[in-house]
Amino acid sequence: MRYLTAGESHGKQLTTIIEGLPAQLPLTKENINESLLRRQKGHGRGKRMQIEKDLVEIAGGVRHGYTLGSPIAMVIHNDDFKHWEDIMGEDPFPEGQKIRRTVTRPRPGHADLNGAMKYGHRDIRNVLERSSARETAARVAAGAVAKTLLAELDIQVVGYVREIAGIKAQDKPNLTMEERKRISEQSPVHCLDENAGRQMMDAIDQAKKEGDSIGGVCEVYVEGMPAGVGSYVHYDRKLDGRIAGSVASINAFKGVEFGIGFEAARRNGSEVHDEIAWEKERGYYRKTNRLGGFEGGMTTGMPIVVKGVMKPIPTLYKPLQSVDIDSKEPFSASIERSDACAVPAASVVMEHVVAFELAKGLLEQFPHDQFPKLKEALESYRKEIRDF
Ligand SMILES: Cc1cc2nc3c(=O)[nH]c(=O)nc-3n(C[C@H](O)[C@H](O)[C@H](O)COP(=O)(O)O)c2cc1C
Numbered sequence: 286m287r288y289l290t291a292g293e294s295h296g297k298q299l300t301t302i303i304e305g306l307p308a309q310l311p312l313t314k315e316n317i318n319e320s321l322l323r324r325q326k327g328h329g330r331g332k333r334m335q336i337e338k339d340l341v342e343i344a345g346g347v348r349h350g351y352t353l354g355s356p357i358a359m360v361i362h363n364d365d366f367k368h369w370e371d372i373m374g375e376d377p378f379p380e381g382q383k384i385r386r387t388v389t390r391p392r393p394g395h396a397d398l399n400g401a402m403k404y405g406h407r408d409i410r411n412v413l414e415r416s417s418a419r420e421t422a423a424r425v426a427a428g429a430v431a432k433t434l435l436a437e438l439d440i441q442v443v444g445y446v447r448e449i450a451g452i453k454a455q456d457k458p459n460l461t462m463e464e465r466k467r468i469s470e471q472s473p474v475h476c477l478d479e480n481a482g483r484q485m486m487d488a489i490d491q492a493k494k495e496g497d498s499i500g501g502v503c504e505v506y507v508e509g510m511p512a513g514v515g516s517y518v519h520y521d522r523k524l525d526g527r528i529a530g531s532v533a534s535i536n537a538f539k540g541v542e543f544g545i546g547f548e549a550a551r552r553n554g555s556e557v558h559d560e561i562a563w564e565k566e567r568g569y570y571r572k573t574n575r576l577g578g579f580e581g582g583m584t585t586g587m588p589i590v591v592k593g594v595m596k597p598i599p600t601l602y603k604p605l606q607s608v609d610i611d612s613k614e615p616f617s618a619s620i621e622r623s624d625a626c627a628v629p630a631a632s633v634v635m636e637h638v639v640a641f642e643l644a645k646g647l648l649e650q651f652p653h654d655q656f657p658k659l660k661e662a663l664e665s666y667r668k669e670i671r672d673f
């Protein structure tokens with residue numbers, strides 16, 4: 286299974302195509318819209334989120350609430366397009382007429398300068414439109430389909446915020462999956478620790494007032510994945526590696542950790558590895574979960590715990606220095622609008638990209654064209670490993 290997205294931030298629409306999903310999976314647009322709505326929420330976002338109301342249109346691959354086995358095509362319209370039609374239209378410009386408002390000033394921390402040089406664009410808008418994190422809405426649509434498949438297999442995935450601007454949420458290892466979902470949904474910063482959440486909001490307001498931006502850490506928590514998904518035999522079949530790649534590919538993400546992550550460098554082995562135990566009802570399990578659900582590129586059957594770090598938003602009201610690509614003169618980057626902090630929204634994006642990798646890993650292990658057969662195969666595998 287794979288997916289592609291297309292579309293520019295201020296263009297007509299975003300499009301997502303998923304290929305390789307089995308037939309007969311129950312799927313409705315409500316599942317997807319719920320995810321899209323969650324991505325739009327979160328304290329710290331700019332004016333654009335007040336313009337957009339992300340709703341999906343399923344344009345192919347689903348009939349009467351079930352997948353057909355054909356590619357799933359999904360469309361999200363950009364409501365902001367109506368303000369950009371003259372700039373973002375696809376028709377050639379009338380001869381002799383110049384494009385209004387070309388962008389010649391690359392913003393530090395963005396794809397602007399590297400992308401313009403690579404593709405030979407003198408108008409940087411040709412780069413920034415696609416490199417914008419608007420594209421993450423299309424990724425969330427793909428992940429929402431994956432989450433639907435996982436939920437049908439009793440695998441639950443949730444993302445939330447662990448840290449913003451150095452304010453750390455307390456670890457809440459005893460919360461159930463339902464509590465994690467409910468609390469993060471209710472929190473304006475998608476945080477499980479109410480007290481830290483309040484401080485995070487203050488920090489966001491403060492950064493905004495100062496014309497600055499702040500970053501943070503998101504966590505994705507997964508329950509129900511059986512042991513042995515992924516593989517140790519090739520670098521590109523290691524599921525933790527794939528998850529790390531897809532998390533690092535989210536706009537502004539700069540690092541990934543599993544379980545205790547970088548803390549492992551500072552501990553002895555006896556304080557890192559998780560001892561193995563067995564019980565008749567449960568089968569094999571680990572007494573602790575410091576490695577976050579992965580050994581040897583495969584799931585251990587313990588909850589998957591993965592963190593991703595997001596840098597502060599690069600577009601700042603407090604301008605950074607850059608150079609105009611036409612005049613070569615220095616300038617201070619000025620802006621019209623931007624998010625001050627998008628870590629809460631990014632936690633939803635991260636949840637969905639992780640979900641996609643998990644669903645993809647399962648489909649590789651149990652390659653069935655019909656969803657009920659996949660479900661049956663997974664149930665039989667679960668029994669097999671419990672009795673192993
Ligand atoms: C949900 C989300 C919203 C974002 N909003 C903005 C924004 O309003 N302004 C901005 O400059 N960058 C924003 N970014 C980050 C940029 O898209 C990103 O830093 C840029 O594309 C460069 O990519 P890189 O940071 O991965 O190198 C956002 C990222 C995410 C995940």
Ligand SMILES: C=C(O[C@@H]1CC(C(=O)O)=C[C@@H](OP(=O)(O)O)[C@H]1O)C(=O)O
Nearest residue numbers: 333334416417418419422536622623624
């Ligand atoms: C549109 C979204 O995020 C955008 C991501 C983004 C960027 O540079 O990455 C810049 C902002 O867009 P604009 O320049 O139109 O204000 C954000 O609003 C979204 O998340 O749906």
